[in-house]
Amino acid sequence: MRLKGAVTLLITLALFSPASLGAQAAPTKRPNIVILLADDWGFSDVGAYGGEIATPNIDALAAKGVRFSNFHVAGSCSPTRAMLQTGVINHRAGLGNMPETIPPEHLGKPGYEARLNNRVVTIADQLRNVGYRTYLTGKWHLGHTPDTVPTARGYDRALALAQSGADNFEDKPNLLIYDKTEWSEDGKPVKLPKRFYSSTLIVDRMIRYIDGEKASGRPFLASVNFIANHIPVQARDADIAAYAGRYSDGWTALRNQRRAAAIAKGVMPTGVAMVTMDSSGDWSKLTAEQRRQRAGAMAAYAAMGTAMDREIGRLIAHLKAIGAYENTIFVFLSDNGAEATDPMAMGAFTRWNANQLYDQSIAQQGRPGSLTAQGAGFASASASPLRGYKFTASEGGLRVPMILAWPGNPAIKGGTVAAGFAHVTDMPLTLLKLAGVMPQQGSFAGRRVEPMIGMDLSPMLTGAASSVHSADKPLGYELSGNAVLFKGDYKLVKNLPPYGDGRWRLYNITMDPGETKDLSGSDPDRFAAMQKDYAAFAKANKVLPMPEGYTAPKQILANALRTLLIPRLIALWPVGALLVMATAAAIWWRRRRRKQPLGSAKP
Known part of the structure; x- marks a missing residue:
């Protein structure tokens, strides 16, 4: 067995060595890298992970590569994006919280810049330094100032959205949060076409960038960042029609179907336990109209996913046509778990505001002019068989599908599943190693930067190792007060309201990924030791306690009001001033008339 393991390791080293990857040869021998980042997709949304949504092109990548x-x-988008770009934990990269959820008391504190700070260096910077062309299209959400747009952070070309989401058919923001869209191209504000669909536009522009430098023969990094399936959930009519009636049995039935399919696909252990999430509600108690509305929203969600998959297929077909497919590393992942927030369930004011700004009729769901959301019930199915959603530190918020494929490299065992723990900070280092590029180790271009903390996942791609993370090395995480300490098979976790009660719990997420059995009482020594590990992480990374009464949903609303109300009041002040002057004049005139003696009026 030892001899067999040694031989496997030698083969792995040979196939993934810098020489075999072209590190000592011309830059054209290095692989291209395509990162396909989905927005708010749950663990089992992809067909290869147990989902019923049609994702044939992502599934084809899974058949060629490794599913993690x-x-x-x-638990939310920009902290993930910061770690994916840099290999540095979000608190050191500047995204201790994101702009939409950060409390004012934290903004600007070390690690809480709410943008990618200048103490980190991106994978694009490092690849461009060795001759790569670097392109980004779609959602950036890591800054909008001249020093934080993609072209200031290592990208040669970029069509980028600085916000968390936007309309998919019009150059229009989510009007409940923003007053305008912040799309830019190559660092300058850009107006989008009058008619477009977001996933198509994002791939169109990436193909244009790749083709524009094709003659150079240089390898490229293509970071393709979809806004599917972020709110507003929108898709073309034909895609929505394909899912008509598919979700009429409700989310509980779908959650159970997804669980069984995830086991059958090999991405969940046999017999995995599963909780019923409190916030999902009881489908059987809904009225017929409510069921039609919720099933229609989920149909739009599935349609948006299928549309995104089709565009991934179009990009892959183009790479095949230009002879770049075989020597391209593809990475597919989601930035966080499924989104349970629904504006129509956030209180009377938000619901009234949404109805004023959008057509929220059942018939219009997912179509232009609507603000459709999947909602908590079907988000529980997207996360199946995990607990929790986006924003939470539960597995449903943090564990996502990730596929890595390199079609022309025989070392990667296509169609296999890697079950060992892996983290988004592992991705930049892994990709650099696969490209034969020496990763930065605390300095870059003559300046000191935050060192990358990730591990090289290459041995998991070949089956040479089941995990690359040491069982005794802790990895901490925190966002909006929801916190985690990973260590080996175990996870210490707490969630603040409204997602939890603020108590620490302990789970074995290898045996119990659904987080159904709290081990804090039965394993008190481990529980205490991991709490100490988390305290050390929080101190080292300057994690701030959340203000009293903080919740992420309330903070989103408060920040949105500040963002929207003040500019609108400023814009309206001339009108207000005129109204005040007119009112004052009317009062003055009435008082003057009352003071005039009878018969004194002029003829």
């Missing part, structure tokens, strides 16, 4: 079944990100 224990891969973790942050």
Whole structure:
């Protein structure tokens, strides 16, 4: 067995050595890298992970590559994106919290810049330094100032959205949060076409960038960042029609179907236990109209996913046509778990505001002019068989599908599942190693930067190792007060309201990924030791306690009001001033008339 392991390791080293990857040869021998980042996709949304949504092109990548079944990100988008770009934990990269959820008391504190700070260096910077062309299209959400747009952080060309999401058919923001969209191209504000669909536009522009430098023969990094399936969930009519009636049995039935399919696909252990999430509600108690509305929203969600997959297929077909497919590393992942937030369930004011700004009729769901959301019930199915959603530190918020494929490299065991723990900070280092590029180790271009903390996942791609993370090395995480300490098979976790009660719990997420059995009482020594590990992480990374009464949903609303109300009041002040002057004049005139003696009026 030892001899067999040694031979496997030698083969792995040979196939993934810098020489075999072209590190000592011309830059054209290095592989291209395509990162396909989905937005708010749950663990089992992809067909290869047990989902019923049609994702044939992502599934084809899974058949060529390795599916990671224990891969973790942050609970919301920009912290994940910061770690994916830099290999540095979000608190050191500037995204201790994101702009939409950060309390004012934290903004600007070390690690809480709410943008990618200048103490980190991106994978694009490092690849461009060795001759790569670097392109980004779609959602950036890591800054909008001249020094934080993609072209200031290592990208040669970029069509980038600086916000968390936007309309998919119009150059229009989510009007509940923003007053305008912040799309830019190559660092300058850009107006989008009058008619477009977001996933198509994002791939169109990436193909244009790749083709524009094709003659150079240089390898490229293509970071393709979809806004599917972020709110507003929108898709073309034909895609929505394909899912008509598919979700009429409700989310509980779908959650159970997804669980069985995830086991059958090999991405979940046989017999995995599963909780019923309190916030999902009881499908059987809904009215017929409510069921039609929720099933229609889920149909739009599935349609948006299928549309995104089709565009991935179009990009892959183009790479095949230009002879770049075989020597391209593809990475597919989601930035966090499924989104349970629904504006129509956030209180009377938000619901009224959404109805004023959008057509929220059942018939219009997912179509232009609507603000559709999947909602908590079907988000529980997207996360199946995990607990929790986006924003939470539960597995449903942090564990996402991740596929890595390199079609022309025989070392990667296509169609296999890697069940060992892996983390988003592992990705930049892994990709650099696969490209034969020496990763930065605390300095870059003559300046000191935050060192990358990730591990090289290459041995998991070949089956030479089941895990690359040491069982005794802790990895901490925190966002909006929801916190985690990973260590080996175990996870210490707490969630603040409204997602939890603020108490620490302990789970074995290898045996119990659904987080159904709290081990804090039966394993008190481990529980205490991991709490000490988390305290050390929080101190080292300057994690701030959340203000009293903080919740992420309330903070989103408060920050949105500040963002929207003040500019609108400023814009309206001339009108207000005129109204005040007119009112004052009217009052003055009435008082003057009352003071005039009878008969004194002029003829």
